[in-house]
Amino acid sequence: MMIHDGFNQWRKLETLCDEDRKKLLNMTDEEMKDSFYQELAFGTAGLRGKIGPGTNRMNEQVIARATRGLAGVIEKRGQKAMDCGVAIAWDVRERSERFMEVAASMLASCGIQVHIFSGIRPTPMLSFAVRELRTQAGIVVTASHNPKEYNGYKVYWKEGSQIRDDIADEISREIAKFDYSVWPEKSFDEYKDEGFIHIIDEALEEKYYALTLAKAVEEDIKKDISIVYTPLNGTGNLPVRRVFKARGFDNIHLVEEQTEPDSSFKSVGYPNPEDFKAFEKALALGKEVDADILIATDPDCDRVALVAKDASGEFIPFTGNQTGALLLEYILSRREVKGDLPANGAVVKSIVTGDIGRRICDHFGVAMFDALTGFKNICALANEWDDTGAYEFLFGYEESIGYVYGDHVRDKDAVVTSMMVAEMAAYYLSIDKRLPEVLGEIFKAYGYQGEKLLSVVKEGQEGQALIQGIMADLRENPISSVESLKVEKVVDYAEGVEGIGTSNVLEYRLDDGSCFFVRPSGTEPKIKLYIYTNDKDEEKAKEKIEWIESAVLRRFDLK
Structure with missing residues (x-):
């Protein structure tokens, strides 16, 4: 019922681009389910998802709502923070420039100064710009290395690094105050003419x-x-x-x-x-x-x-x-x-x-x-x-x-x-x-370090449920040995580790110094297995990798 309610609400949005409106009206039931079964979660990596209409997709409406939430957090920090403003960069992906314009316009509509580059720029240059211009925040419109169907929205704070949990949670609470009809009052060009949106001077890039x-x-x-x-x-x-x-x-x-x-x-x-x-x-x-x-x-x-x-x-x-x-x-x-x-x-x-x-x-x-x-x-x-x-x-x-x-x-x-x-x-x-x-x-x-990274992709609602089930089962029934190797220690970062923090990661330390980690990706629909082995003999180290990989895949029927 919630999926159909969301779909019907989006059909009424006047701000949909022609491409998304066409996709919306031609959705299959399965496409509708995947597009509306959840909202893209705003986390410490910001937002990332497939491009298209819906609450579980990257589109202008999701960008506008997320940026209104960010604006609310900046507004709470006072006029100085609003004047310091936000720097924005974007990459080559589909709609990246349009998403930048929506974000910049939304910030400007809230009275927040915006600094943009004259064209596409690498993400690290945005980090530098935040530090150099001393802005309150930064945004990069990018999906990094994801497939072409994806785009994303990463938020940086005044130090020039990506936001951490405290700021992400604060932004999420602000986002929840708005629905998907929230939209800038004026156009990008109008805000630019009014002096709210500035082009970053080339001197900054030269300094970088x-x-x-x-x-x-x-x-x-x-x-x-x-x-x-x-x-x-x-x-x-x-x-x-x-x-x-x-x-x-x-x-x-x-x-x-x-x-x-x-x-x-x-x-x-x-x-x-x-x-x-x-x-x-x-x-x-x-x-x-x-x-x-x-x-x-x-x-x-x-x-x-x-x-x-x-x-x-x-x-x-x-x-x-x-x-x-x-x-x-x-x-x-x-x-x-x-x-x-x-x-x-x-x-x-x-x-x-x-x-x-x-x-x-x-x-x-x-x-x-x-x-x-x-x-x-x-x-x-x-x-x-x-x-x-x-x-x-x-x-x-x-x-x-x-x-x-x-x-x-x-x-x-x-x-x-x-x-x-x-x-x-x-x-x-x-x-x-x-x-x-x-x-x-x-x-x-x-010393030789054997290693292997295995990523298992599980798309959609069922995939997320499977990944959550894997992590829950590992916590309830931890692995105690791998072939002749004994597990000496299990570290559950979800419980918090002093000096490091809390995360949905499990670490297994084996008695020969080898280790492996299980971690759901924070930006992609996958669960990752990281394996590291130690041995004076390179071939033996590689054999241990096979032991660990086989044990974990067999345990969770992922082969």
Whole structure:
């Protein structure tokens, strides 16, 4: 009954675009059910969903209502917060610019100043803009690496990092005060003419680039390194190429079909560089031009993946954990040699990221902290240290190919990371080493880390129920052993962990030092299994991965 009520209410909305009205009137019963069985939940990742009409979809009405909720939270903080305003960026996805216009207009209709870029920009530049302009909040319209059918809406707070639970909950309470008919009083162009909506000055972008380039560690490197780069039809094309050029990396080969913005992502399909399939065209070009490394950034250019050629000429893809370990070892070792590694330096990783980074940090005397999944939590510690001065934030990363180096951005940043990956690869080539060889040396020095990430997608209402059932059953009947390995400890983050926080994550620690995590995704309809194994024998470590994977899949009938 509620589904049909929602459908009938939406048919009466005058603000529906022609495309959504047509989709609404031609919905099957199944499409209606999936579009209206729930509201898109506003969480610490904001909103994300498939584009289309309905309460469970991304559309202008959902954007307007969410932004009215955000405006209510800002209004409560007084006129100063309203004058500081909100910065907004958007990416290449379908309707992203239109969603930006609706959000900007809604804020302006509430008397809140808005700052927008002159066109598509990478997500990290929005984080920088919030910090530089000292706005009260920021918005990025993006679905990051999701399939083309998706779009999203991420909210940032005044520190330049994504909102955490307290602010998200406050916004959610404000959103609930409004229905889907809430709408700006005037048009985007009218508010722009009235001075409520401002174009961000190019000087801000120039400062972002200057601070990014200032993070360089080594200049005595092999600048003619051959690099294949693909922005996967996203926002990374101009920013990443600019920093490459400024650093003197001129031997850049672009995947032409994936260079220009394209909301259909027809050249790549699923624009997630974490999936090696996204490198298909980059790999072909790499072989053609005899590249040393391949770099891909996701559509909003906050995540970056790496493939590197080994001594035999084979191209080896690196996981997020491996790239993180390489960057940590490179940055900390070179800065130690140069004598500018701070005594109170600190690195932050997510709880589901492997522990090899901790061993690297221990070696260099750098503190390592764990945070809940997501850069909102990783950067929360950097925000805290701004106030306390307890540590100097050096580097943050998570296994899902997100990294940030330095403190001018408080989110993962594929622009500075791409620059550092190129520098790192060029440095090692200068001393006749390739990245796969360097990774082997890291494993030899710190111990081999076996790893695997398994994601099981469960769409719709039934899928959500299944995922919730899996987590409930794990809590009621925890796994006690895997083959010959005994479970020594189970950590339920839903109960809260001191110094880290609360999240719907289960961690299993085994008696040989291996571990695995089970976590429902906060942004996608999937449940994730993260597996990490330790052993002096690489093959034995891989065998243990198979044991754990088989045990969990068998337990929940997911094969």
